Amino acid sequence: MSAIHTDRPDAVALPSVRDVLQVEAVRRGGPEVLVGGDALDVPVRWAHVSDSDQVADLLEGGELLLTTAAGWSGSDAALRAMANSLADAGVAGIVVELGNRFAVAPPALVAACRARGLALIALERVVKFVSVTEAVHRQIIAGQLEALQERQRLHELFTELSLRGAPADTVVRETARVLGAPVVLETPGREVVTADARDAVASDVLNGWAARSRADAELLAVPVQARGVRWGTLVALPGAAHPAGVMTVLETAATTLALARLADGPAAWAALPAREIVEAIAGGRHTGVDDVSARIEAAGLPLRGRMLSVLVAERVEAAAVAAVVGSLTSSDADVRALGAVFDGDGVIVVSSARELTPDELSRAAEGLPAGLAIGAPASSVAELLASMRPARLLAARLGAGEVRRVDDRPLTRLVTELGDDHRLQEHSERMLAPLIRYDEQYGGDLVRVLRAVVAHPGNRTAAAGASHLSRSVFYQRLALIADLLDADLDDGETLAALHLALLALAG
Known part of the structure; x- marks a missing residue:
């Protein structure tokens, strides 16, 4: 993951050298790109006209130099020194008008610019540099105005989300929409709180998330923190540029998340992964096994070499579900579970190294106002998904205090699998x-x-x-x-x- 940083405000919506080449005043000069590639994507902060060989001393970085090179030496050593001085000054690129000082671009200059990754464009015909600078500066000012307008829209959007107390998943979803890219909210331990894959496949985004979060240099991230406490990180995957700057969007969203965390406390974040996974499993809100697998592992439940099971209690409150989860996980660190209420039923997903014992299940069910149905043990997410319906249908047939496994009731399992036949x-x-x-x-x-x-x-x-x-x-x-x-x-x-x-x- 890249270092956490903020975009320079006046560099957010600047035109690139590539953009400048599309300006009509430049196109009239018959531009030939001698050194391009990634160098053409460098932003242009200003257009500067000078023929002096000492111009580098007058530049601050980000300028596109327009020159006839009239004051330049023609020696190879001087041209290499000229290119190096301009690169050191941070210029965005060089546009040389041929025909006055040089009939063709000097090979030494081309080689030096290529070595430094500095864009070099030759103009075959004479152009009015004043027309070029006016057009480029109009682009720059228009871009800055658009950036200001976008920042205002961002401020209004996220302020509205804060005022209405929008939950974290809503904020993350809006952030992904604004950026047009996947966005993930993770804990300091790199477990996923909530994510929006946008137009990507969820499994492509979340598979191996913890390792990806640590190592992927293309990810952009900002902390979600307040009062000296860091609760997590908001991460954006690569996507298109944004007029206000991707980091500006992330920082604004992170502030909204921090305010919501202060207001709602830790329980709101803790409930999100469970709710989203339960909705996927019980409600079919997923795109397949890979999708559900990625979400479960990203939430911190291991899958490889584990026994999976789903538990269902009909018509219970969230507090009762939390009590069952707490009972299952408190006595054995190798049992991981999460649960939520879906369509009125409590649904708990369990990942363990062994099968849960009858005593453990009975203790977990103590105090439940309903029976507890245990789905068939599963060694894969596909089997876990298949066990969901029989467990819910069995739960509907249990009285308060009853604990039953689907596998222990073969006739009941047959009926639940036949469903509404x-x-x-x-x-x-x-x-x-x-x-x-x-x-x-x-x-x-x-x-x-x-x-x-x-x-x-x-x-x-x-x-x-x-x-x-x-x-x-x-x-x-x-x-x-x-x-x-x-x-x-x-x-x-x-x-x-x-x-x-x-x-x-x-x-």
Whole structure:
């Protein structure tokens, strides 16, 4: 990453030597670029006309020298010295009008300029230098005016974001929009708080982010800090130039982020990576496995050689999700987790070196007002994404305090994977319709009793207890269910079919 610095205000929107070559007054001279390349991209601060061989003493840097070279010596040594003195003075380039002092550009001058990376342009025809200077100075003044206008627009944009308390992800998104380039907000430990890839692929931006942030010299960065405390860094990837200067944009955005951090505290930043990852996994807001993988690793959750899992608790608050994450990570440093609320459900993503134990999961679920569903263990992000839907659907079937693994409930997993398949719904309706109609007509509890029966197959005493009915009343209900369904409730296949129908009904 490049050193943190600020653009020189009067060098932000200056025309380059290349731009000057497009000026009509220059084009009339038939310009021939003798030394170009990167040297043509040097900004021009002013146009200076002089034929003196001592002109370097009068320059301050950034000038484009327009000359007929009338006062120059013709010796190779003098020409090399002339080129070196101008390069040392920091001139933007040299425009030499041929025909007066030199019929052709001296090879010694061309070689010296090439060695110093100094732009050299020869004019084949006579031009009015005053016309060139007027045109160049108009460009410079217009560029500076545009820069001032852009800085004013930036001030208004980011002031508005500050006044309305915009969160960090909004500020980063607006910064990326203004620059037309990817922008990343990272912690001092180089974990990504939030990022906007703009028109790039997120995985291309975020893959190996920590290493890239340390080593990529093309990145531009400014600190996000206040009152002597540095909370992170705002980083822009290479993109087009901006009239106000890329660094000016970043500094203005960083100030907005610092003010928001002071107002909102650390919790606002801490919640962003979790929220964005959970939205990607649970809401499908991603462009593929590589995208999700890059985001997870950039947020500090390792993937290689790890066991991944997703936990879901239906209808819980953010505080409850934070408590589960804290419980999972507090006892084992090798367990990393993050979580957020998505569409009313608490979703936790876990990366660990081993499978979580039942005791760990039970402790994490203590105090939850809902059950905790654990998705199938995954060794890849693709498997993690596939485990999301079954875990959410299982969570919808759990009571408060229940902790269940999708893999421990094969029939439940089958139902969740089939999802809204119309054949499953038709099966449920066909088998349970008599009980549902009876319960609706008489305010009965037959569906609830049947649930207890399938939950405790072969144990009528346990089923009666789960129904909260006396044995005699329970057996009456059981006989009524068998009559209405015209089914043998002691038949294993019948019970399995009824269990499947009840699970589909719950979904």
